[in-house]
Amino acid sequence: MMLERNLRIVFALLCLSSFAFGEERFALQGIADSTFTNRNFSLSTYEAPESQTLWNGGFALLGSLRLKDNLLAFYEGRVNHSEGLSGTYPRLQNTRTDPVLQAYLRYSPRLAWDLRIQVGKFGTPFGQFLARNYSNENPLIGYPLIYTHRTPINARYVPSDSAELLSYRGRGQGGGFYAYAGGSAWLPLINFSYPTGIMAFGNPGRWDYRFAIVNSSLSNPLNLGTPGQRIQWIGAGGVNCFPRLHAGVSFAEGPYLDGSVNRWLVTGQSINDFKQRAIGFDLQYALHHLEVYAELLFNRFDVPNILQPLGATGYYIEVKQTWAPRIFSAVRWNQIYFDRLRNDFPPGEGPRFDYNVNSLEAGVGYRLTEKLLSKFSYQHNRTLSDTVPTENVFAAQLVYSFDVRSLLRIR
Amino acid sequence: MSTLLEHRASIALLGAYCGVAALVCLSQPGSLLNNPRSASIRGTVRIESKIQSKSLALNLYLRRGVTPNKKSQSPPSELENVVLYLEGEFTSSFDPPEKNPQILQADETFVPHVLPVIRGTTVTFPNGDPFFHNVFSLSSAKSFDLGRYPKHQVRSIRFDRPGIVKIFCHIHSHMSAVVIVFDHPYFTTANAGGKFRLDNIPPGNYELVAWHERLKPQKQPITLRAGTEIQVELVL
Numbered sequence: 141m142m143l144e145r146n147l148r149i150v151f152a153l154l155c156l157s158s159f160a161f162g163e164e165r166f167a168l169q170g171i172a173d174s175t176f177t178n179r180n181f182s183l184s185t186y187e188a189p190e191s192q193t194l195w196n197g198g199f200a201l202l203g204s205l206r207l208k209d210n211l212l213a214f215y216e217g218r219v220n221h222s223e224g225l226s227g228t229y230p231r232l233q234n235t236r237t238d239p240v241l242q243a244y245l246r247y248s249p250r251l252a253w254d255l256r257i258q259v260g261k262f263g264t265p266f267g268q269f270l271a272r273n274y275s276n277e278n279p280l281i282g283y284p285l286i287y288t289h290r291t292p293i294n295a296r297y298v299p300s301d302s303a304e305l306l307s308y309r310g311r312g313q314g315g316g317f318y319a320y321a322g323g324s325a326w327l328p329l330i331n332f333s334y335p336t337g338i339m340a341f342g343n344p345g346r347w348d349y350r351f352a353i354v355n356s357s358l359s360n361p362l363n364l365g366t367p368g369q370r371i372q373w374i375g376a377g378g379v380n381c382f383p384r385l386h387a388g389v390s391f392a393e394g395p396y397l398d399g400s401v402n403r404w405l406v407t408g409q410s411i412n413d414f415k416q417r418a419i420g421f422d423l424q425y426a427l428h429h430l431e432v433y434a435e436l437l438f439n440r441f442d443v444p445n446i447l448q449p450l451g452a453t454g455y456y457i458e459v460k461q462t463w464a465p466r467i468f469s470a471v472r473w474n475q476i477y478f479d480r481l482r483n484d485f486p487p488g489e490g491p492r493f494d495y496n497v498n499s500l501e502a503g504v505g506y507r508l509t510e511k512l513l514s515k516f517s518y519q520h521n522r523t524l525s526d527t528v529p530t531e532n533v534f535a536a537q538l539v540y541s542f543d544v545r546s547l548l549r550i551r
Numbered sequence: 552m553s554t555l556l557e558h559r560a561s562i563a564l565l566g567a568y569c570g571v572a573a574l575v576c577l578s579q580p581g582s583l584l585n586n587p588r589s590a591s592i593r594g595t596v597r598i599e600s601k602i603q604s605k606s607l608a609l610n611l612y613l614r615r616g617v618t619p620n621k622k623s624q625s626p627p628s629e630l631e632n633v634v635l636y637l638e639g640e641f642t643s644s645f646d647p648p649e650k651n652p653q654i655l656q657a658d659e660t661f662v663p664h665v666l667p668v669i670r671g672t673t674v675t676f677p678n679g680d681p682f683f684h685n686v687f688s689l690s691s692a693k694s695f696d697l698g699r700y701p702k703h704q705v706r707s708i709r710f711d712r713p714g715i716v717k718i719f720c721h722i723h724s725h726m727s728a729v730v731i732v733f734d735h736p737y738f739t740t741a742n743a744g745g746k747f748r749l750d751n752i753p754p755g756n757y758e759l760v761a762w763h764e765r766l767k768p769q770k771q772p773i774t775l776r777a778g779t780e781i782q783v784e785l786v787l
Binding site: 167169346383384426428429430431462464465466507509510541 | 695698
């Protein structure tokens with residue numbers, strides 16, 4: 141909290157100084173969105189389907205300030221409010237405020253080769269979707285499954301054995317909602333994580349690289365700053381294979397459990413002994429009005445009291461086609477496969493530690509103006525189990541992105 | 552002897568140079584010698600109003616595969632973004648230029664930022680950056696999307712209707728440009744010092760307009776007589 145307050149004060153001072161100097165050093169962008177979602181789901185194949193309608197309003201404020209030619213400050217804050225409009229569950233009322241989601245300094249030393257250094261609170265530099273998660277850049281309304289599907293691995297609780305872990309299958313996602321990733325302790329494979337740390341990166345020629353040391357894991361932003369927690373590290377590299385195709389690889393490794401878990405660990409163990417390791421591959425391709433994005437993730441959690449590492453493989457492929465200046469369509473296909481438990485089971489016959497899941501989202505977008513975008517999508521999520529079978533989501537979203545200074549007539 | 556020959560050669564060279572210069576001068580639309588029945592306007596434009604600053608690159612994320620190596624560059628003078636044009640009655644029809652003008656995408660900027668063209672002109676958009684760009688517009692005068700394309704590729708679009716066409720890049724939201732389409736050729740842009748010149752204008756009564764995308768346009772009535780050149784000063 142102290143850190144956030146100090147960062148806010150620093151950024152306010154920077155903004156004021158920029159106005160005082162009256163120079164063109166300051167950019168401030170706002171992205172506001174309003175989303176109506178109708179979700180139809182059934183808790184099991186034997187029960188009548190439920191229906192729930194939800195409204196979600198979000199606002200992101202992004203700023204950058206050029207302090208010197210080679211020194212920039214960046215900021216992002218977000219507010220998100222969800223409200224249940226109808227449904228059999230109690231009406232949802234949830235407001236989430238992240239006044240300082242990101243705040244960092246970026247320094248470019250004048251070297252012969254491309255190196256930049258970033259210090260502060262910033263988005264995890266793993267994969268490619270985090271940079272596209274804004275509603276004005278995401279061609280659909282939902283997110284890829286590897287970022288939203290909640291596994292039975294909990295950051296704040298450890299199973300006593302394999303049987304208990306199996307009893308959690310489907311429970312992580314059972315109470316969740318695919319359209320938005322919340323702050324649940326049931327962990328997805330990758331989360332929208334904004335840890336604090338330091339990153340070196342650059343773009344020499346057709347190559348790019350990133351290396352970061354941060355204080356939070358890929359899957360669990362809740363363990364940010366847990367006392368005694370070892371640092372995490374993330375490395376990534378990429379290459380423009382030819383002008384239209386970029387291929388990248390990312391790797392992350394570090395402890396992911398919350399500090400509160402220490403009380404359940406046997407003497408001599410700590411949360412630092414249980415790590416998440418992830419390796420991801422990503423592709424971007426563009427041809428005329430066609431864009432293709434894909435990510436493949438191999439992830440492994442070390443879980444207390446489970447003798448084998450729990451692996452999961454997930455991927456998505458997203459295709460966007462712009463048909464006319466105002467109209468585009470997009471489709472995203474996702475799958476996640478979970479490892480089978482090996483101990484106490486015959487080879488190849490052990491149950492998977494979570495149910496495999498598929499998801500398909502298809503949508504269209506219509507640009508009303510350069511700044512106002514409307515999107516409509518349908519999402520079908522299928523869990524390969526009898527207990528948590530399907531979810532169908534219809535969603536409509538209106539996105540307004542704007543230059544805050546123009547709107548406020550700041551000169 | 553050799554000195555005399557060198558002297559004659561120099562005179563011949565000077566004569567040839569003058570001849571070429573005269574031909575070039577005569578072929579220029581701005582030359583009064585070219586058409587003594589036309590008039591010219593020479594002038595200066597100044598910006599005294601405070602201009603709302605342009606959007607800067609936000610670049611919160613350094614994107615893989617589309618990452619810029621930003622070079623520090625001094626911003627161009629806002630006077631170069633001032634378009635001077637005539638409003639009035641023009642009876643002739645005018646052809647677009649033989650050579651297509653271009654708007655280059657370099658260092659995440661459209662260069663030039665403002666391009667006035669005559670109706671029917673095809674503008675090319677080469678990508679000079681080592682990453683993808685997109686060019687699109689939703690303006691009523693011309694709505695188009697050239698898709699995403701990499702370095703060294705060129706896409707083009709023809710502007711058939713008079714009006715203001717605001718151009719953007721989907722990938723880099725801070726990039727913008729303006730193409731102003733006229734149905735006559737009596738327009739120009741000011742130079743960095745605010746000076747401008749319009750030539751070969753048929754005599755008549757007109758309004759000279761100074762336009763800048765973020766300022767109120769200024770109009771000045773003018774009367775042009777054949778074979779004359781008038782001098783004007785405009786303040787935005």
